[in-house]
Amino acid sequence: MSDNGNRTLPGLGMVKGLGVTLSAMFKTLFLPGKYLATVNYPKVKEVPVPRARGVIALDQEACTVCMLCARNCPDWCIYIEGHKEEIPPEKPGGRVKVRAKLDRFDIDYALCMYCGICVEVCPFDALFWSPEYEYSEVHMGEMMHDMDRLQDWMATVPEQPALEK
Amino acid sequence: MPSWIVDLFSNFWVSLGGKLLLVALMIPLVGMAIGFAEMKLSAKMQYRIGPYFAGGRWGWAQLIADGVKFFQKEDIIPEEADRPVFKAAPILVLVGTVALLVVIPFGPSLIFRDLDVGVFYALAISSLSTIGILMAGWSSANKYSLIGGLRAAGQLIAYELPLVLAVVGSVILAGTMSLQGIVEAQIEAGYPYLIFQAVGFAIFMIATLAELTRIPFDMPIAESELVMGYLTEYSGFRFLFFFLAEFANMFTMSAIAASLFLGGYWLPGIPQDVLEFAGPVILLGKVFLLVFAMIWFRWTFPRFREDQLQTLAWKWLVPLALVNIAVTATLKVVL
Numbered sequence: 001m002s003d004n005g006n007r008t009l010p011g012l013g014m015v016k017g018l019g020v021t022l023s024a025m026f027k028t029l030f031l032p033g034k035y036l037a038t039v040n041y042p043k044v045k046e047v048p049v050p051r052a053r054g055v056i057a058l059d060q061e062a063c064t065v066c067m068l069c070a071r072n073c074p075d076w077c078i079y080i081e082g083h084k085e086e087i088p089p090e091k092p093g094g095r096v097k098v099r100a101k102l103d104r105f106d107i108d109y110a111l112c113m114y115c116g117i118c119v120e121v122c123p124f125d126a127l128f129w130s131p132e133y134e135y136s137e138v139h140m141g142e143m144m145h146d147m148d149r150l151q152d153w154m155a156t157v158p159e160q161p162a163l164e165k
Numbered sequence: 166m167p168s169w170i171v172d173l174f175s176n177f178w179v180s181l182g183g184k185l186l187l188v189a190l191m192i193p194l195v196g197m198a199i200g201f202a203e204m205k206l207s208a209k210m211q212y213r214i215g216p217y218f219a220g221g222r223w224g225w226a227q228l229i230a231d232g233v234k235f236f237q238k239e240d241i242i243p244e245e246a247d248r249p250v251f252k253a254a255p256i257l258v259l260v261g262t263v264a265l266l267v268v269i270p271f272g273p274s275l276i277f278r279d280l281d282v283g284v285f286y287a288l289a290i291s292s293l294s295t296i297g298i299l300m301a302g303w304s305s306a307n308k309y310s311l312i313g314g315l316r317a318a319g320q321l322i323a324y325e326l327p328l329v330l331a332v333v334g335s336v337i338l339a340g341t342m343s344l345q346g347i348v349e350a351q352i353e354a355g356y357p358y359l360i361f362q363a364v365g366f367a368i369f370m371i372a373t374l375a376e377l378t379r380i381p382f383d384m385p386i387a388e389s390e391l392v393m394g395y396l397t398e399y400s401g402f403r404f405l406f407f408f409l410a411e412f413a414n415m416f417t418m419s420a421i422a423a424s425l426f427l428g429g430y431w432l433p434g435i436p437q438d439v440l441e442f443a444g445p446v447i448l449l450g451k452v453f454l455l456v457f458a459m460i461w462f463r464w465t466f467p468r469f470r471e472d473q474l475q476t477l478a479w480k481w482l483v484p485l486a487l488v489n490i491a492v493t494a495t496l497k498v499v500l
Contacts, residue, residue, distance in 0.1 A: 014465075014466065017465045017466065018461065018462075018465050020465070021210040021461060021464055021465045022210075022461065024209070024210050024211065024212055025206065025209040025210045027212075028208075028209040028210075028212050028213075029209055032214075035212055036212060036213075036214065037211075037212040037213065038212070038213045038214050039214075040214060040217060042218075
């Protein structure tokens with residue numbers, strides 16, 4: 001006999017287990033408000049926590065087309081195209097400034113695995129997590145969000161929570 | 166009852182048609198009711214809501230929606246499959262379930278056919294579905310299916326024995342093998358056989374769980390190892406047949422257990438003429454108590470390992486059932 005110190009009646013654990021499921025059933029039946037772990041989804045919506053990884057938003061102004069996100073994406077689900085724009089000098093005789101301009105920034109959410117590496121790797125804080133999650137589509141092709149749609153997600157990005165102590 | 170109704174139903178073909186219709190309705194209705202109860206109860210046991218969308222309130226139409234969905238699906242038969250056997254297997258499983266209904270007494274005169282060897286017939290016909298499962302596993306041309314089918318065969322053979330032996334106690338007490346006779350003997354004695362056959366009842370219920378290949382005895386369809394066992398290659402309405410057969414089998418086996426050990430359609434203190442009408446309701450009440458216990462066990466216990474499964478059957482249940490028979494027989498002769 002194995003000596004683990006606290007042997008009880010054989011089968012007692014099974015009876016305890018039955019008690020757990022039965023009490024769970026009565027609790028959820030009679031006090032759903034207190035014990036229910038899930039919600040009646042399309043009618044009632046859960047509020048995700050601020051740091052939930054729902055969807056990735058893009059701040060077009062901050063993006064410099066450096067391609068770091070696209071190169072670090074494990075799924076290769078980010079498509080970026082851009083060109084250089086020359087900005088005329090402010091004063092006559094001044095230097096011509098060069099600025100990168102985004103032509104295309106698509107994230108294919110059908111491929112994305114929500115690892116967040118693109119958000120972490122972005123040196124200019126152009127990518128953000130938003131807790132929004134309701135963007136399922138009937139056709140898979142529509143899971144490709146273009147830069148305007150990604151810009152729209154910016155409105156749903158919550159205030160950065162304060163650092164934890 | 167007006168005489169023309171009696172005349173109508175004494176016609177062999179009319180009564181046969183009526184009975185067939187009743188059975189044809191009962192299997193899906195009972196199957197859906199139990200399936201829905203399982204969905205809802207399992208949800209409550211896990212602090213979930215369960216189905217709530219289909220049908221508006223409580224999701225009552227969920228199982229109907231599921232049934233319609235199954236009918237829309239493509240009927241896939243694997244290229245390598247043994248086609249006639251593959252097609253026949255689900256039908257055979259369902260036939261085994263339907264045939265069990267024949268001997269279940271729903272009331273003093275409400276029984277499809279009171280066979281003298283009712284219990285024997287019930288146990289014999291319930292092993293028909295074993296053959297169906299083995300056929301399904303063999304003909305699918307899939308290793309998961311084959312292993313599942315063979316596991317099912319090994320398990321069902323192991324638990325057939327305690328199932329039969331557990332029943333013998335009640336048969337000895339009643340002195341008859343007719344299910345109607347056993348229920349009547351309990352009415353005459355004035356107590357359900359559960360009182361003296363508690364061991365037999367426990368063995369019968371454990372063996373029934375194993376026969377139905379339900380958790381904790383679901384080795385044949387162990388999802389984490391065998392995908393879905395012998396059901397792997399089935400889709401559409403053939404899968405629905407297996408599905409219905411499982412739930413309807415829960416009903417029929419529980420009804421047999423209720424008749425053997427819990428007094429069937431009888432409750433103490435209810436006169437015989439009321440039983441004619443109240444009988445089916447009382448039996449249904451007892452059946453749903455047993456079905457609830459099955460669902461409860463399913464959502465509480467983890468799966469047995471194959472060797473534990475066989476150990477339980479051969480080292481514990483069979484000897485216990487034999488002792489139960491010996492003690493019952495001795496007491497029957499002595500007292």
